[in-house]
Amino acid sequence: PAIVETRGLTKVYGDGTEALKPLDLDIEEGEILALLGPNGAGKTTLISMLCGLVSPSSGQARVGGHDIITRYRDARALIGLVPQEIALEPFQKVWDAVRFTRGLFGQGRDDAHLEDVLRKLSLWDKRRSKVNELSGGMKRRVLIAKALSHNPRVLFLDEPTAGVDVDLRRDMWNMVADLRRDGVTIILTTHYIEEAEAIADRVGVINHGELLLLEDKQALMTRL
Ligand code: ADP
Numbered sequence: 278p279a280i281v282e283t284r285g286l287t288k289v290y291g292d293g294t295e296a297l298k299p300l301d302l303d304i305e306e307g308e309i310l311a312l313l314g315p316n317g318a319g320k321t322t323l324i325s326m327l328c329g330l331v332s333p334s335s336g337q338a339r340v341g342g343h344d345i346i347t348r349y350r351d352a353r354a355l356i357g358l359v360p361q362e363i364a365l366e367p368f369q370k371v372w373d374a375v376r377f378t379r380g381l382f383g384q385g386r387d388d389a390h391l392e393d394v395l396r397k398l399s400l401w402d403k404r405r406s407k408v409n410e411l412s413g414g415m416k417r418r419v420l421i422a423k424a425l426s427h428n429p430r431v432l433f434l435d436e437p438t439a440g441v442d443v444d445l446r447r448d449m450w451n452m453v454a455d456l457r458r459d460g461v462t463i464i465l466t467t468h469y470i471e472e473a474e475a476i477a478d479r480v481g482v483i484n485h486g487e488l489l490l491l492e493d494k495q496a497l498m499t500r501l
């Protein structure tokens with residue numbers, strides 16, 4: 278069954294912007310879906326609604342069978358989100374930032390898992406540093422570590438490689454490969470077709486709030 282489902286999901290912002298037109302989408306467990314589209318297409322709006330951060334204007338979204346609004350806590354526990362914007366507590370230490378997210382969404386402490394996540398992201402040596410002492414790239418790594426802190430079954434990556442250095446890009450793809458092996462469902466947004474092609478199983482093309490095309494990568498590539 279689908280781990281992420283939307284039915285008639287829409288978003289009209291207060292100023293009248295129609296950011297998402299009615300969307301019916303099923304994302305299978307273990308799938309990697311790339312949402313491709315230009316700036317302003319509605320990608321972030323869609324991801325934000327699937328994570329319960331933006332309320333839909335109509336329709337429903339479910340994650341793991343839980344409605345993202347009425348069963349937010351159950352749904353959110355399954356979700357890891359790496360947002361586009363760096364939003365971190367500046368004076369929090371890296372270790373505490375990651376443990377805080379685990380505390381919010383995870384089941385009990387698992388310091389061994391947090392250590393593993395920090396090591397994989399080359400953050401272990403920085404675990405006692407305050408977040409505002411880190412470079413932009415390291416802050417981005419902290420966002421990823423927080424998203425993975427509670428073993429999510431669905432990981433959302435919003436423009437994961439926009440403005441990131443080569444090292445982080447490589448670590449990111451290695452991480453995606455590991456997560457894929459563990460059966461984690463991954464939904465990422467990008468405006469690079471090469472990126473969608475490189476890692477996704479399916480590619481959805483969004484423009485002006487509308488999902489124009491949703492195809493297996495192979496089918497899409499033969500058409501382009
Ligand atoms: P993308 O992630 O594809 O760049 P967004 O989801 O950020 O697209 O934006 C989709 C549309 O909604 C754009 O026209 C954008 O300007 C508008 N938009 C996004 N957030 C808001 C908001 N909080 N209020 C009003 N309009 C918004």
Ligand code: ADP
Nearest residue numbers: 370371372373374376386388389391392404405
């Ligand atoms: P609690 O009071 O919940 O038992 P801990 O003893 O786990 O908290 O942590 C106390 C402080 O020690 C935390 O604020 C954190 O900065 C630091 N800390 C705990 N575990 C680690 C660790 N494995 N690596 C680095 N710092 C840690």
